[in-house]
Amino acid sequence: MHAVVLHTFGPAENLRYETVEDPVPGPGQVRIAVKAAGVHHIETVMRAGGDGGMAPPLPELPAIFGGEVAGVVDAVGSDVDASWVGRDVVTRFGTPGGYAELAVADVGSVRVIPDGLDHQAAVAMVVTGFTALALLHVAELTPEDVVLVTSAAGGIGRLVVQYARNLGATVIGAAGGPAKVQAVRELGADIAVDYNEPGWAKTLEGVTVVLDGVGGDKAQAAYDRIVPGGRFVSIGNASRQEFTPDASRDVTVTNALLMMIEGLPDAPDFEGQALAAAAEGTLVPTVQAFPLSQAAAAHAALASRATTGKVVLVP
Numbered sequence: 001m002h003a004v005v006l007h008t009f010g011p012a013e014n015l016r017y018e019t020v021e022d023p024v025p026g027p028g029q030v031r032i033a034v035k036a037a038g039v040h041h042i043e044t045v046m047r048a049g050g051d052g053g054m055a056p057p058l059p060e061l062p063a064i065f066g067g068e069v070a071g072v073v074d075a076v077g078s079d080v081d082a083s084w085v086g087r088d089v090v091t092r093f094g095t096p097g098g099y100a101e102l103a104v105a106d107v108g109s110v111r112v113i114p115d116g117l118d119h120q121a122a123v124a125m126v127v128t129g130f131t132a133l134a135l136l137h138v139a140e141l142t143p144e145d146v147v148l149v150t151s152a153a154g155g156i157g158r159l160v161v162q163y164a165r166n167l168g169a170t171v172i173g174a175a176g177g178p179a180k181v182q183a184v185r186e187l188g189a190d191i192a193v194d195y196n197e198p199g200w201a202k203t204l205e206g207v208t209v210v211l212d213g214v215g216g217d218k219a220q221a222a223y224d225r226i227v228p229g230g231r232f233v234s235i236g237n238a239s240r241q242e243f244t245p246d247a248s249r250d251v252t253v254t255n256a257l258l259m260m261i262e263g264l265p266d267a268p269d270f271e272g273q274a275l276a277a278a279a280e281g282t283l284v285p286t287v288q289a290f291p292l293s294q295a296a297a298a299h300a301a302l303a304s305r306a307t308t309g310k311v312v313l314v315p
Contacts, residue, residue, distance in 0.1 A: 002315065003100035004295040007062045009049030012299040015099075017292070020064075023096060023104045024075075030084050030107050031075040032091070035119035037098030037292070038068030038127060039311040041238060044303040066098030066313070067091075069105065070113065070123035080107050088113040090122040090275070092130070098123075099295055101315045111271070114279035121278050124155065124285035124310035129274025132159040132283075134264060135235040138256035139211060143168035146206045148222050150195065151213035151238055152187075153180035155310035159283050160211055160235070161187045166282065172204060174222070176305065183286075183308060201225050209233065216241025226251050234258075238305065289314050 003020045025031040042056065043065045050058055059065075070090040076082060089110045094103035113122045135156070141147060147164045151157040152173030164171045165188040173184035174195040185192040193200050195214075201221040208229075210222045213236035220243055223232050228250040234243075235256050245253045277283040286309025290298040301307045 001101040002292065003064050003097070004292060004313075005062050005064055006047055009047065009058070009061070012044070012047070012296045012303065015047065015296040015299060017295070020100070022102055023100075025077040025080070025104045027077045027079050028106055028108070029077040029104045030073045030080060030089070030110055031102055031104045032069055032071040032089060032094065032110075033074045034069055034094075034098060034101055034103055034315050035071040036123040036289075037066045037070075037094075037100075037103075037313045037315075038123045039066065039099075039290075039295075039298055039302060039313060040068075040127070041302055044299050045240075047299060048303075064097030064099050066100075067094050068123050068127050069094035069098040069103045070119040070126070071103075073110075074102075076107075084110075088119065088122075090119075090126045092127045092271070099292065099313060101292070111275065114275055117275065117279045120287045120289060120312050120314070121285050122275060123312055124287050125274040125278045125283075126271060128155040128310050129159060129278060129283060129285065130271045131260065132156045132163070133270040133274050133277075134260045134267065135211070135233070135256045136160065136163055137264065137267070137270070138254060138259055139209065139231070139233045139235075141167055141169055141209060145208045146170040146172070148172045148174065148201075148204065148207045148210045148225065149189075149213075150174045150210070150218055150222055151236065152184045152189065152192070153308050154213060154236075154238065155285065156235060157213055158184075158187060158286050158309055161189050162283050165189070170206075172207065174200065174218070180308060195221070211235050212243075213238055215239045215243045217243075219243035223251070285310055287312050291315075 173189035215237035
């Protein structure tokens, strides 16, 4: 099969499109003919060799990245029901990685894709949708909130905007550049602003909640607009820049991403909810697809924040 292999940590062009051996499903596993594989920003950090301890443990090399896989089961392990063959499925635990034409996964981690949902949308929702719903669970939005979402044109940000809009909250979406601002406006945000413009946040009023996915100076500008008694919820740090809130202000600060990573007690089935919401059209992921052979270009675009929505590789 063809796969994208990393032999040396470093720039995006170190990702090589190569021919490797087909994986074989073991006991309790299925093999998936990959139709779409998700790409994460954190994978660009890991590919580069880490970021001062802010990335997960680095893999042994050579490595094939990408656990998010959607496709069709084409083979099963010796103790797995043969009826799995031919099913459209999605998982967030594919191995050796989704940047390949074939991947294997434990059958217990695999979900049948709901009717009406294609492979690219399914792979976008299995982690990005799952993450967005988990973060929103922590944020506890209400219809009375005025919600400012930074990185509103990103994969998670777009889902957050839709969720808050469906809830009935007033939604302010902030993104970088006219095209992304227009995309946020089309999602239904009541106000869409360009956070690359000087003083972008100064005219915003009545913000009760910030859902920040950027960090750094943009997080600071958003934080400064929160009314007393409001909440600041960190849902990511795309800028990789630190932000230290003013502890003297009457603002509750929550790192929802850290809470999710550590494990939420009595958490609902966010993965199943995300897939169902996409199938029903309640939450619609935006996908930017690259051919599998252009994984290096996908990494470069994602690292430079030149993408819109969820980045997906298609064999």
